[in-house]
Amino acid sequence: MQKFFTTSKSRRVETFESLLNRPLKHHHSLPGKRELRMAGITWHVFIPDSLLEETHDPKLRAYKVGQIARAAAIFGVEHIWIYRAGGRDGRFIKTLLEYAETPQYLRKRLFPLMPELRYAGVMPPLQIPSHKPKESPRIGEIREGFAYRKGKKLFADIGLDRPALVKGVAQEGRGTFKVISVKPLRVVPTKPEGYWGYKVHLTRMTLAKTLKKANLDVVIATSRKGVDVRRADVTLEGDVGIVFGSPRRGVMEILREFNEDYEFDVILNTIPGQKTKTVRTEEAVLATLAVLNLMRGD
Amino acid sequence: MQKFFTTSKSRRVETFESLLNRPLKHHHSLPGKRELRMAGITWHVFIPDSLLEETHDPKLRAYKVGQIARAAAIFGVEHIWIYRAGGRDGRFIKTLLEYAETPQYLRKRLFPLMPELRYAGVMPPLQIPSHKPKESPRIGEIREGFAYRKGKKLFADIGLDRPALVKGVAQEGRGTFKVISVKPLRVVPTKPEGYWGYKVHLTRMTLAKTLKKANLDVVIATSRKGVDVRRADVTLEGDVGIVFGSPRRGVMEILREFNEDYEFDVILNTIPGQKTKTVRTEEAVLATLAVLNLMRGD
Numbered sequence: 001m002q003k004f005f006t007t008s009k010s011r012r013v014e015t016f017e018s019l020l021n022r023p024l025k026h027h028h029s030l031p032g033k034r035e036l037r038m039a040g041i042t043w044h045v046f047i048p049d050s051l052l053e054e055t056h057d058p059k060l061r062a063y064k065v066g067q068i069a070r071a072a073a074i075f076g077v078e079h080i081w082i083y084r085a086g087g088r089d090g091r092f093i094k095t096l097l098e099y100a101e102t103p104q105y106l107r108k109r110l111f112p113l114m115p116e117l118r119y120a121g122v123m124p125p126l127q128i129p130s131h132k133p134k135e136s137p138r139i140g141e142i143r144e145g146f147a148y149r150k151g152k153k154l155f156a157d158i159g160l161d162r163p164a165l166v167k168g169v170a171q172e173g174r175g176t177f178k179v180i181s182v183k184p185l186r187v188v189p190t191k192p193e194g195y196w197g198y199k200v201h202l203t204r205m206t207l208a209k210t211l212k213k214a215n216l217d218v219v220i221a222t223s224r225k226g227v228d229v230r231r232a233d234v235t236l237e238g239d240v241g242i243v244f245g246s247p248r249r250g251v252m253e254i255l256r257e258f259n260e261d262y263e264f265d266v267i268l269n270t271i272p273g274q275k276t277k278t279v280r281t282e283e284a285v286l287a288t289l290a291v292l293n294l295m296r297g298d
Numbered sequence: 299m300q301k302f303f304t305t306s307k308s309r310r311v312e313t314f315e316s317l318l319n320r321p322l323k324h325h326h327s328l329p330g331k332r333e334l335r336m337a338g339i340t341w342h343v344f345i346p347d348s349l350l351e352e353t354h355d356p357k358l359r360a361y362k363v364g365q366i367a368r369a370a371a372i373f374g375v376e377h378i379w380i381y382r383a384g385g386r387d388g389r390f391i392k393t394l395l396e397y398a399e400t401p402q403y404l405r406k407r408l409f410p411l412m413p414e415l416r417y418a419g420v421m422p423p424l425q426i427p428s429h430k431p432k433e434s435p436r437i438g439e440i441r442e443g444f445a446y447r448k449g450k451k452l453f454a455d456i457g458l459d460r461p462a463l464v465k466g467v468a469q470e471g472r473g474t475f476k477v478i479s480v481k482p483l484r485v486v487p488t489k490p491e492g493y494w495g496y497k498v499h500l501t502r503m504t505l506a507k508t509l510k511k512a513n514l515d516v517v518i519a520t521s522r523k524g525v526d527v528r529r530a531d532v533t534l535e536g537d538v539g540i541v542f543g544s545p546r547r548g549v550m551e552i553l554r555e556f557n558e559d560y561e562f563d564v565i566l567n568t569i570p571g572q573k574t575k576t577v578r579t580e581e582a583v584l585a586t587l588a589v590l591n592l593m594r595g596d
Binding site: 057071122288 | 355361368372420422426427527528569571572573574576577578581585587588589594
């Protein structure tokens, strides 16, 4: 996969334009990549397990994870990676992010009562396409569900008043289903069309190792000291990773702390001219995705 | 003051570029405007007094106001206007926004104990230039202070271990001061250089009336149904207002509800292709400012 990255202060007008106008190359099913992704960008966001190191109030801790979940959902991020950065909240962050991403009607099935979820209710609902209300099913409709065996048959809870019989080859557990018959209610396993939600990866590995594992096409670090996003020239295509630091340490500091090095395609300052001394991780995620969203091809 | 606004789908590449590249006209002291603003944009953000209509938890209410404060500070917003939209929290929002904007060392002087401030501590600190630590004063340094009369003399608390004697013409109350002598500590009233903080205006008036009072050069409404920001062509100069709706109602609905009409220079969708059903006001403020920040001339 081709990568391209240059920066130049003197080419400001030109690169300005190219940043936002570059036609996106189509991304035909690369070997080893998700087959369904036909075009455009798959966003991956990388946050440290120290995200909450300065937040002690349990309600606010849940709310902040909810802010990350909302930012990811608003901008169609498909993967959130939690990398090891000396924090203790990896498991907590993952659980809450996954809880937020799960349709309300599946939460009881998938999440046992656990202390991490005590304040999960403060997270704003994501209202993403997979979070469908209970309504009369339509043929062709796609709904997120949970498949379970009953005797020799497989049924799925797809958030309606009755279970659906699963036809075709499917596994027990969470899955995506398409309604093929309403009376009786029957579904087949399917793949979602368009944005559906995100997956959460808690690698327990340091940043460089996590990035390697993610196998990205383009990797962007965010930093106040990075290239002004208006002056950067970077081609976004395929699997694009955006890396954020922690409340106390920037991305480069975190790498140094773990004796790591990583050759980013670009280090971007997405908030040129910021007036506050620091920008918090949850703020940087939303602001950066808002800026990079303008580069999407859709 | 000249205004210019067109939209055209076919001119995408061209307008894309112009959106972000248009050279900003200098804004020489217009009659009746702040004399000190010499160039660039003065941002005004408009939020409804119904901002918290869906937030009942008192800690989260304070935190959300803090999110607005942080977004404004990060992007150098100088005016936050709270317009009447059927909410009951105008006073609460104003108090918390002002509290967040006040340097820590002046808070006790300016804010009596009041129930609104009970959870003010959950708001993240703004860390703006006016929030200076207690350190050895330097001649020429500018600090925010509070002036008070003692006998025939005027002193100012500028957050140091001793009060400063105020020379020149100054009033009692909050003000900005420049250190002209360290031993003895003397200051003169001055105007801040660069971004210093924001003012909060609670008009108790509906949106159209509030906008009229604000006397802006350019007024932008934000709406999911607006023009894709990548396709909009709008000249930003002088006093630029950005209007946000409430959690339940968009800007146009709020206007209709109060039988008002307003001719915006442009209605912008700053989050093209959003994947969530709605975007919350505090999210829209941060995302929109992040996008429009790229149009600043500095």
